[in-house]
Amino acid sequence: MNAVQLPIQNPPLKGFLRWAYTLSITSAHEETIPWYYSNFIQLSCKKDFLEDGRQYYIDFFRGKPNELNFNNPFLLTCSVNYTILENLALDAWPQFFADQIRSGYYCVVFLDESKLSPAASYQRDPFPHHLFLYGFDWEEKVFNASMFDHTGVYRNVQIPFQEFLEAVQSIRHLLQDSLTADHHTYFYKYEPHVSYSFDKMAAIDQLRDYLNGETHLNRINYNFDNKEAFGINVYSYLQMYFDAVESNDPRLGERNDVRHLHALWEHKRMMSERIEYLVEEGMIPYDEELVEGYRDITKRAMKLRDQYIRHEIREDKEVFEKLRLRFEQFRNEEPALLKKLITLLEG
Incomplete structure (x- = not known):
């Protein structure tokens, strides 16, 4: 086979590539839907971003393990580092990864x-990152890949073998010079070896954690250092972040303003879709206040993100007051809706 493309689907979550890459595989399979809606309830964010000068983030939280590393029940995962791969001759890399794809493995390559x-960082400073490969065409000498392109849109692209080799060679030099850490290369094979029904208890536990601003997920092997906020408490640190942006606080590290608002919108949209799924599957009765309440929060979160995008194109200082208003509204409105959802799930 000179050309192979493994099945993928436009992923439902794209805020961070660890979700986009793995969900683009599993979302192509209907049997994974109950697992999807049993998860992606909790949020976390960084608390001490002004003290240490490192980048602020807000993201879905599914426990401490790296989402790329053995944290999806439908994916058989293998990972290797460059210490293992260094014995692979550079010109052998295209054949090696084409062989893995031919064997049914999706490849997430660190380069x-x-x-x-296609990348926004093209011909700029080095940008160590993971690239998702799901196919190749040997005659055309290209890999089929998914990534955020230079316009900031997540899409499928073709990566010439020559560019791929240059990206691998560059990361090798960065690692040798200790200019970056090795974040490993991953291989995933879709294996529906588990039957996963919607897990009411897992969902209720996550909803309670969200309401209480805490987490109990995967704590057996980790001590939490109080540097992350969870659930409803995230709003306070989102506000702190945008206050720092508004005042141009010199302590603020690398900024990624729109991503934070995009992640917030994805969370609200996911919560709204989950509620509609539960109603459609007959697991909870239709409740107008709950369904319409989260739809409305989702619409306002999307509008807020879009208003900030326009602000970045043409400055509008009023956007910061809109942020304060919306964060306060969400913080006040969500608890009643989530308590209602817990009550309905408990039946």
Whole structure:
């Protein structure tokens, strides 16, 4: 086979590539839907971003393990580092990864994205990152890949073998010079070896954690260092972040303003879709206040993100007051809706 493309689907969550890559595989399979809606309830964010100067983030939280590493029940996962791969001759890399794809493995390769022409970082400073490969065409000498392109849109692209080799060679040099850490290369095979029904108890536990601003997920092997906020408490740190942006606080590290608002919108949309799924599957009765309440929060979260995008194009200082208003509204409205959802799930 000179050309192979493994099945993928436009992923439902794209805020961070650890979700986009793995969900683009599993979302193509209907049997994974109950697992999907049993998860992605909790949020976390960084608390000490002004003290340590590192980038603020807000993201879905599914426990401490790296989502790319053995944290999806439908994916058989293998991972290797460059210490293992260094014995693979550079010109053998295209054949090696084409062989894995031919065997049914999706590949998430750690490389220097600044060498890839579709990337926003192309021909700029080195940008160590993961690239998702799901196919290849040997005659055309290209890989089929998914990534955020230079316009910031997550899409499917073709990566010439030559650019791929340059990106691998560059990351090798960065690792040798200790200019970056090795974040490993991953291989995933879809294996529906588990039957997963919607897990009411898991969902209720996550909803309670969200309401209480805490987490009990996967704590057996980790001590939490109080540097993350969870659930409803995230709003306080979102506000702190945008206050720092508004005042141009010199302590603020690398900024990614729109991503934070996009992640917030994805969370509200996911919660709204979950409620509609539960109603459609007959697991909870239709409740107008609950359904319409989360639809409305979702619409306001999307509008807030879009208003901030326009602010970045043409400055509008009033957007910061809109942020304060919306964060306060969400913080006040969500608890009643989530308590209602818990009551309905408990039946």
